[in-house]
Amino acid sequence: MTAPARRPGRRPGPSSSRDDILAAARVLFGERGYDKASIRAIAREAGVDPALVHHFFGSKEELFASAMEFPVDPAVFLGQVMAGPRSQIGERLARTFLRIWSDPRLRPQFVGIFRSAATTEQGAALLREFVTRAILARVAEALGLPPLNLAAAASQMLGVVMLKYIVQVEPMASATEDELVALLAPTLQRYLEG
Structure with a gap:
């Protein structure tokens, strides 16, 4: 039966x-x-x-x-980035951001947000709202930086994840976290020092 x-x-x-x-x-x-x-x-x-x-x-x-609600709490993410000397904030930002993106449990949701942001106004609004209010505004206040500096840092990181995780352009796609942090940290540091 x-x-x-x-x-x-x-x-x-x-x-x-x-x-x-x-x-x-x-x-x-x-x-x-x-x-x-x-x-x-x-x-x-x-x-x-x-x-x-x-x-x-x-x-x-x-x-x-x-x-598409963001899978990480911005307060936790920012706490990890802000903890420590300001002279190393670029490295902490790059490392924390890449570590979150490399988590296979979180990546599908992030990829969905990015793809939807590129193709629909709903997705773009969701990403814009999160990046500006939940991250950039808080960091600008904490560091006393102009918003343009933070937007430049964010664009650097978003470009890297777009090439590494979404479009998967080589050699970016197979680069290690340490290789990318070594490349990104000095530029991010310059943006975040004001």
Whole structure:
């Protein structure tokens, strides 16, 4: 006797459906970008009915905003960067940023954010909001630096992760963390010293 086929929709017992939908959305937004990741595909990846996606998130835009919430707390990230002498802040910034990006649990979400920022206004707004308010404004206040200096440092780091993790241009893609830190730290230090 075969077990009855499992139907999509609400699963019996404690539900992890919302988390499963978010995980599937992160993967598909990362792989396909906002426009090409459909609610149906996300539901299929999560093993649920598309109606359940709408039940939890309402719309694709709301699902995107929930799924693309940044996977690291800016306070923790900034705490690691700001701890220590100012003369080494460029190195700490490069090392912390690269270490976060190299984490295989976090990378799909970051890649999804970057790809969506390049292709949709929703993604661009999400990334812009996070970078300006959660990171640049806090560092500018803590270090007493002009925002342009911090934006230059951020553009340096974002360019590196774009080439290393998203476009995967060699030799950047296979460069070690130490190699990249050695190249980036002096430039970042110059920006962050004002």
